[in-house]
Amino acid sequence: MASISLVVVKRVKPLPSWVAPLLSFTLGIAVATVLLWIVTLGRTDPIVVLASIGRALAMPQLLLKNFALLTIVGIGLLVSFKASVFNIGGEGQFYFAIIAATWIALFSGVGAIAIINKVLMLVVGVLLAGFWALIAALPRGFLGIDEVPVTLLMNYIAYYIVDYLVFNPWREPKYKYPRTPTIPEESWFIRIPGTTGTIELILLTVVVMAGIWYLMNNTRLGLAINVMGSNPNVLRVVGINPSLIVVSSLVISGMIVGIAGVSYLAGEAHLITIPAEACTPMLGYTGILVAWLSMLRIAYVPVAAYIVSALINAGINIQIAGAGKASVVDVFIGTILLIYSISVIFTEYSVKIIVKR
Amino acid sequence: MLVEHIVVKEVTKRFPGTLALDKVSFTVYRGEIHALLGENGAGKSTLVKILYGIYTPDEGEVYINGKKLVITSPRDAVAHGIVLVSQTPTLINDLTIVENIILSLRHYNLFTRTRRVYSEVYSVLESLGLGIDPNTEVYKLTYTQKQMIEIARALLLKAKVLLLDEATSYLPLTEKKKLFDFLKKYVKKGNSVILITHKLPEALEISDRITVLRKGKVVGTVEKKKADITVIRRMMFGDTEFAPEAIKQRESIGNGVTLFIENLWVKGELGEYMVRNVTLSVRKGEILGIAGITGSGQIELFEAIMGLRKVERGIIKIDGVDTTNKDTGFIRSLGVGYIPDNPLEHGLSIDHTLAENIALCPKYSSFIIDWHAIRQDADRLVREYGIVTPSINTPIKLLSGGNLMKMLISRELEYATKLLVAYNPTRGLDEYTANKVRRNIKEKKAKEGLSVIFASEDLDEIFELSDTIAVMNSGRIVGVFDKYRATRDRVEELMVM
Numbered sequence: 001m002a003s004i005s006l007v008v009v010k011r012v013k014p015l016p017s018w019v020a021p022l023l024s025f026t027l028g029i030a031v032a033t034v035l036l037w038i039v040t041l042g043r044t045d046p047i048v049v050l051a052s053i054g055r056a057l058a059m060p061q062l063l064l065k066n067f068a069l070l071t072i073v074g075i076g077l078l079v080s081f082k083a084s085v086f087n088i089g090g091e092g093q094f095y096f097a098i099i100a101a102t103w104i105a106l107f108s109g110v111g112a113i114a115i116i117n118k119v120l121m122l123v124v125g126v127l128l129a130g131f132w133a134l135i136a137a138l139p140r141g142f143l144g145i146d147e148v149p150v151t152l153l154m155n156y157i158a159y160y161i162v163d164y165l166v167f168n169p170w171r172e173p174k175y176k177y178p179r180t181p182t183i184p185e186e187s188w189f190i191r192i193p194g195t196t197g198t199i200e201l202i203l204l205t206v207v208v209m210a211g212i213w214y215l216m217n218n219t220r221l222g223l224a225i226n227v228m229g230s231n232p233n234v235l236r237v238v239g240i241n242p243s244l245i246v247v248s249s250l251v252i253s254g255m256i257v258g259i260a261g262v263s264y265l266a267g268e269a270h271l272i273t274i275p276a277e278a279c280t281p282m283l284g285y286t287g288i289l290v291a292w293l294s295m296l297r298i299a300y301v302p303v304a305a306y307i308v309s310a311l312i313n314a315g316i317n318i319q320i321a322g323a324g325k326a327s328v329v330d331v332f333i334g335t336i337l338l339i340y341s342i343s344v345i346f347t348e349y350s351v352k353i354i355v356k357r
Numbered sequence: 358m359l360v361e362h363i364v365v366k367e368v369t370k371r372f373p374g375t376l377a378l379d380k381v382s383f384t385v386y387r388g389e390i391h392a393l394l395g396e397n398g399a400g401k402s403t404l405v406k407i408l409y410g411i412y413t414p415d416e417g418e419v420y421i422n423g424k425k426l427v428i429t430s431p432r433d434a435v436a437h438g439i440v441l442v443s444q445t446p447t448l449i450n451d452l453t454i455v456e457n458i459i460l461s462l463r464h465y466n467l468f469t470r471t472r473r474v475y476s477e478v479y480s481v482l483e484s485l486g487l488g489i490d491p492n493t494e495v496y497k498l499t500y501t502q503k504q505m506i507e508i509a510r511a512l513l514l515k516a517k518v519l520l521l522d523e524a525t526s527y528l529p530l531t532e533k534k535k536l537f538d539f540l541k542k543y544v545k546k547g548n549s550v551i552l553i554t555h556k557l558p559e560a561l562e563i564s565d566r567i568t569v570l571r572k573g574k575v576v577g578t579v580e581k582k583k584a585d586i587t588v589i590r591r592m593m594f595g596d597t598e599f600a601p602e603a604i605k606q607r608e609s610i611g612n613g614v615t616l617f618i619e620n621l622w623v624k625g626e627l628g629e630y631m632v633r634n635v636t637l638s639v640r641k642g643e644i645l646g647i648a649g650i651t652g653s654g655q656i657e658l659f660e661a662i663m664g665l666r667k668v669e670r671g672i673i674k675i676d677g678v679d680t681t682n683k684d685t686g687f688i689r690s691l692g693v694g695y696i697p698d699n700p701l702e703h704g705l706s707i708d709h710t711l712a713e714n715i716a717l718c719p720k721y722s723s724f725i726i727d728w729h730a731i732r733q734d735a736d737r738l739v740r741e742y743g744i745v746t747p748s749i750n751t752p753i754k755l756l757s758g759g760n761l762m763k764m765l766i767s768r769e770l771e772y773a774t775k776l777l778v779a780y781n782p783t784r785g786l787d788e789y790t791a792n793k794v795r796r797n798i799k800e801k802k803a804k805e806g807l808s809v810i811f812a813s814e815d816l817d818e819i820f821e822l823s824d825t826i827a828v829m830n831s832g833r834i835v836g837v838f839d840k841y842r843a844t845r846d847r848v849e850e851l852m853v854m
């Protein structure tokens with residue numbers, strides 16, 4: 001009886017780490033452009049597509065909002081990825097923060113006092129997002145249950161909780177549209193004129209980057225999270241409980257994503273529209289791409305976020321140019337992520353085959 | 358007649374911040390065992406890694422059988438009959454021995470029957486005197502056993518030039534004798550061996566010629582017949598003074614019991630008892646050495662003491678505190694230092710820097726890391742132990758094997774205030790540093806009352822370092838001797854009984 005097994009072997013000499021991001025951007029955009037051209041039988045003109053991407057890259061003021069949100073989400077996910085904990089639950093954590101912030105703004109009674117309201121939205125939003133991450137973190141940390149399916153499934157649970165809340169108790173009373181009332185204007189983040197961003201969002205982005213940089217570089221927790229990702233045995237031997245590190249990394253990750261959730265509500269959406277699974281800006285998923293493309297280095301997260309947010313805007317340009325729908329950008333993002341994942345594996349590993357008989 | 362097999366000409370290799378090899382030239386003749394000696398960080402591993410295609414030289418040439426070759430990958434090297442058994446085992450833990458070997462052997466292909474390989478592997482292991490089932494998963498093996506498997510793999514690869522990088526240092530005596538006999542027969546067939554070791558007597562015993570490297574340069578090549586150990590030492594270390602052996606050991610032993618173990622039972626990786634009813638105690642300021650062949654239960658015993666392996670039955674107390682099945686963090690916080698069996702897998706995070714590896718330890722740092730203080734600690738350890746590194750912010754995987762070990766030992770020895778638990782505490786260290794480490798351990802015990810429990814596969818070390826010697830065999834303590842009453846013969850007899 002024969003059985004074949006594929007064995008992945010670590011390369012003695014890994015390829016340089018910039019190979020994967022560079023390859024995936026250039027090749028990804030090329031492949032996706034060609035792919036679109038073929039699939040649409042020549043209707044999406046590659047020139048128009050590339051020009052749209054170029055134009056989007058050259059207009060930072062228009063991508064400020066997505067850039068900042070993606071930077072925050074990317075940094076948040078990075079914290080868990082560093083520990084080899086794969087938080088795919090950004091969407092759920094994002095929405096749990098929104099649930100909390102919406103409640104504060106609409107029903108807590110402090111909605112009209114701008115500063116208290118904003119601070120409370122952030123604090124409670126972050127806590128609830130962290131709580132949602134904790135539910136996946138505990139079984140992963142202490143029972144070793146794979147976090148990927150758990151966090152992924154929890155995204156859908158979060159969507160449905162949002163759908164339930166908005167469809168029933170929180171529904172706006174006037175026209176009975178499937179959405180909440182708009183949150184009071186006092187709780188809105190302040191738009192920077194001529195851009196898509198808000199002052200608070202930019203501040204929060206800076207604070208998150210600086211804070212996580214400090215955590216990862218100047219605390220034992222951050223160091224332990226780093227070591228967790230390369231050799232958890234060492235933690236045990238040194239006397240640090242790896243389970244606690246896993247839980248902390250996932251919870252911190254969720255909390256940071258929660259900051260993006262609150263900022264999205266207060267700076268952009270101002271209300272929740274359902275069904276959440278269709279109306280989501282998908283930053284929890286796109287953020288995964290940003291985190292990976294940054295090679296898990298904090299300083300490169302904004303770079304990756306910039307390029308990805310330009311791609312999102314390019315989608316809109318393409319739609320305006322009549323060369324396709326805005327969602328063609330999903331093809332780009334998917335292709336880049338796919339090529340990235342494949343090339344990253346081959347920079348570190350080569351694959352061999354064993355046949356047993 | 359001497360035929361040149363390998364000629365290395367003026368090879369230079371630089372790494373950022375280090376000149377690892379500086380115009381190195383040397384020749385290996387067909388049919389010789391050539392020992393390559395030198396202190397930690399001298400450039401020995403770099404040289405053999407160049408021959409094996411892991412590194413390519415910046416300058417200089419390599420000739421094999423008179424032909425100039427550019428070896429750019431291990432695959433290339435193997436095709437030319439050159440195989441390296443590296444200082445750190447490279448086997449894949451989740452696979453069995455047979456599977457690992459199939460992976461690396463080119464003359465086996467997709468259609469090779471595992472059963473055929475099994476019997477080939479079995480017979481090579483047998484010829485090396487290794488009684489291990491080839492279907493054992495690699496993670497169940499000890500560090501030393503893994504190295505033996507790598508030697509077997511190299512032989513199965515039909516190597517014509519065998520590069521052994523400290524792979525023989527810890528083989529148990531009988532296996533080592535078998536291997537050396539094998540190597541002598543092996544070179545008679547026109548093959549060659551380059552042997553790296555820190556055990557000078559071993560090099561003198563088996564090699565035909567000896568080349569000494571120092572700080573990346575060749576000091577010289579001497580014929581075994583003309584060599585003697587003091588000359589070689591001088592070539593290796595220059596005029597560096599060896600530490601005088603002046604500490605009065607016995608007097609420092611106090612009355613209090615630091616480590617108390619009673620009727621201890623611990624299971625091994627396979628679920629069978631590896632520690633059987635062990636009762637031991639180590640007094641304050643006492644060094645207890647555990648002699649025993651590899652796999653007699655020493656590792657499991659130490660892991661149980663450290664809270665890393667479950668105690669099935671029995672009691673462990675450290676300084677009167679019951680630590681049976683307690684958390685490792687708690688046990689270490691009592692002042693317990695630990696040098697594990699496989700330092701690279703369990704002791705250090707090799708992707709991180711020397712400073713980070715120090716900061717990871719609770720004693721050196723609180724929640725917020727004071728990098729200034731850590732740097733001072735790191736600099737002190739580097740100076741004290743002569744760790745060769747471009748800087749304390751270099752990822753430690755770039756350090757030489759011995760320097761990595763120095764890093765771990767210095768951190769743990771300084772960390773330990775009450776008890777040091779150490780497995781092969783001087784593995785991979787050159788003579789000078791090994792000496793120094795042993796002296797530091799003794800000094801710390803004499804001055805600060807540190808207690809030590811250690812195991813070593815090297816009997817010389819057991820006799821050299823211990824106050825009390827316990828012999829472990831198949832999980833049981835079969836004899837406990839005062840150092841001055843123990844004889845080598847009696848201890849060896851009990852080890853293999």
Ligand SMILES: Nc1ncnc2c1ncn2[C@@H]1O[C@H](COP(=O)(O)OP(=O)(O)OP(=O)(O)O)[C@@H](O)[C@H]1O
Pocket residue numbers: 372373375376377395396397398399400401402403404444745746747755756757758759760785787
């Ligand atoms: N990949 C690398 N990058 C940077 N420096 C390196 C690298 N490999 C080795 N070195 C440096 O080159 C020098 C020689 O290292 P090498 O491993 O050859 O020493 P060695 O003689 O084998 O010592 P040991 O007895 O400790 O194993 C050391 O200073 C080491 O730090």
Ligand SMILES: [Mg+2]
Pocket residue numbers: 401402403444522757758759
């Ligand atoms: Mg070496």
